[in-house]
Amino acid sequence: MNREEALNSIEANVENRNLIKHMLATEAIMRALARHLGKDEEEWGLTGLVHDIDVELTGGDMNTHSKLGADLVGEMGASEDIVHAVLCHNEAHGVPRNTKLDKALFCADPLTGLITAAALVRPDKKLAGVELKSVRKRFKEKSFAAGVSREQIATCSELGLELEEFIELGLEAMKGIAPDLKL
């Protein structure tokens, strides 16, 4: 599975543009994490890109979400590591996160939501003016983007990253694709 095939499959299976933007943002953060940790940037990026491919197909049912996605990307020829990371990013299945790739997807996924929300509350609704300190402040504000699991973001520690450097890495990664995110 290459990036083009992944994008074609996403276009075929996902209508919600915000969901697609979430997957692109997750891809960008995963690529940045791979660079930071000396891992395979293509593989990590692809994992982020496809991780929610089944959300509409499963109708948001957490009992099937990510199982179907793992099957789909496996059929597309994704590596076993990608398939496993996609599968275990939904905790409902009780599948342990074993690899760095598993752990990276798990913490990158909610960080996109926090950073997107931090941009959308600005008058210009743009990422460019979002500063690290404001995202850090928002992280501590539990009522802000309340659906975003701070605990899950904080599992970046399992990759050896401090929360602050993880947020900074994610923010810079998303700024790097701001036009694609329409932010």
Ligand SMILES: [Fe+2]
């Ligand atoms: Fe996600």
